Amino acid sequence: MAPSAFAPPDAPDLAELRKCVHCGICLPQCPTYRVLGEEMDSPRGRIYLMRAAAEGRIELTETFARHLDLCLGCRACESACPSGVRFGSLLEATRAQLRRHGPPPRRRLLEHFIYSVFPEPGRAGAALGLLRLYQRSGLQRLVRSTGALRPFPRLRAMEGLLGDVPRAEPLPELVPARGRRRGRVGLLTGCVQGRLYPGVNRDTARLLALAGWEVVVPRAQGCCGALELHAGKTDDFRARARRLVATFGDDLDWVVTNAAGCGSALKEYGHWVQEARGLAARTRDVTEMLVDAELSLGRLELTVTYHDPCHLAHAQGIRREPRQLLRRIPGLRLVELAESDLCCGSAGVYSILEPEVARELMELKVARIAETGATVVATGNPGCLMQIAQGCRMRGLDVTVVHPVELLARAADAYPG
Ligand code: SF4
Ligand code: SF4
Structure with missing residues (x-):
């Protein structure tokens, strides 16, 4: 042979x-x-x-x-x-x-930018500061209205994903448990989730605390390495996994994520890094943690549909928990989305690197969403949140795209007790 x-x-x-x-x-x-x-x-x-x-x-x-x-x-x-x-x-x-042969020449520069900025909190923070300026100065409106990025499809795809860039919102390092204490968990804030959806982390910590968990949020935690794993950058991924194991230590009952891509990478750490097996076994998605929790929820009169993130449904087998949680909100009507587990085209940085295929999938997803008549789409991954929100904006569909924990937190606020 x-x-x-x-x-x-x-x-x-x-x-x-x-x-x-x-x-x-x-x-x-x-x-x-x-x-x-x-x-x-x-x-x-x-x-x-x-x-x-x-x-x-x-x-x-x-x-x-x-x-x-x-x-x-x-x-x-x-x-x-x-x-x-x-x-x-x-x-x-x-x-x-x-x-080992390096990225294809046609996207070498872009890949270099992505992998040297996205997973690095300091650089990502600086880049987002510049993007906020780009949005507030009116330059974004000008670029979009003139189609200046049309000759650069990958740059255009990256720019198109941006909703309003929020200000950084660091969480306290310790959020005390409320009511009967069940134990102590660590929260992975995630590089994209933490920067672009800080409210999702805030709501996650609050719901976990309401469910009786003391929540530890280590400031020094870095990226989990999911983007690098999916790109085959296994040395960088292993280094990040080892750093995260050291950051979270071994005295936590669970390590909780609210980003499907990070959760699936963490749960598979043991396949790549021997000493990360313990952390992998103690990793849970936030919906797994909350599904059996006693939460007091008030009414939300909303019609909601749910998109299954690939790395939650296919990689972690989590489909039931988010739906069960949403159904527990009084007044909320959950309508099933056809082909809810078909990829929306986000797939980490795929929508930037392969914009044509990603766009077709995004349009298919948004067409399915339009069929449901829902005014809210819930989904548990920052990439899906961005991609679906972009698709809805482009189609002019008046739909809000949120993480399930955001709806649960709103329902907790609406509880009359
Ligand atoms: S063709 Fe597809 S479904 Fe059939 S065995 Fe191969 S991977 Fe599995
Ligand atoms: S794109 Fe196709 S081959 Fe690739 S992971 Fe998805 S289903 Fe499998």
Whole structure:
């Protein structure tokens, strides 16, 4: 047999690749197959390519890399697969192999910017300060009305995602439990969530406290590394995982996240970093923590629909908890969204790097939302919040896009007791 095109460390597992029986059941669930209609842009096609490379039958050519780049990493294929192929870890390992040759030249600069700014709190804060200035000075209105960014589709995609950039809103390092104390949890504030949706973190901490948890919010926590893991930057990802383990220590009952992408990365830390297994086992999404909590909720007369973030539904198997929580709010009518677990096109930084495919998925999602007649969309991931809000803005759909905890916090405020 010819030597494999992959080399340790982090080579995709050949036994896992061979679990695929080519049945094709995953194909209709794959968003990129749906948009592009190419076998090689389906899970089965990508597994075929990865296996051929692992068995030394093909090289890691540009065409190979392109089919892997176009994958959203949404893991809808994992939910569908009867053979239990763990596509996400195969994709991450293959991207780690491709990463050794560097990003494709056409997006090298942009990737460099993304990975040196997004996960770094200081740089991200400075960039957001400049963006606030860009918005307040009227420059954003001018750029959008003149279409100045049209020749630069990736920059335009990044700019289009921006809603109003809020001011930083640091939480206290300790939020005491209210009522009967159940234990002590750590809150992962997340680099995107913390910067662009500080209210979601504030509401998360408040609800956890109302549910009886003392909430620790370490100031020094950095990025969890999810963006880097999904891009195959496994060395950087491991370094971030080790830092987070040291930051949270081991005296917490749980580590809580409210961002699906961060939660799925944390829960899979153990696969990449031996000493992170404990933290991985103690990680919970906020909806898992609250679903059985005694919360006093007042009425909210709203029609709400729910979009399943891929990294919550497919990667963590969490679908029931957010819906149950929303249904507990008196007066709230939850209407199901057709294809609620079809990717909205956000997928970390995919919407910036692959704007055409992302835009088609965004438009499909917004069309489905319009069918529901809901005035509020709830979803538990900052990327989905931004992408869906952008889609609704572009279509002129009068819909508010919020995290489920924001509705729960409003309902807690509305409690008459
Ligand atoms: S992760 Fe998503 S986009 Fe990639 S192959 Fe699987 S279903 Fe398709
Ligand atoms: S459903 Fe699973 S076994 Fe069937 S083609 Fe897709 S990945 Fe392979």
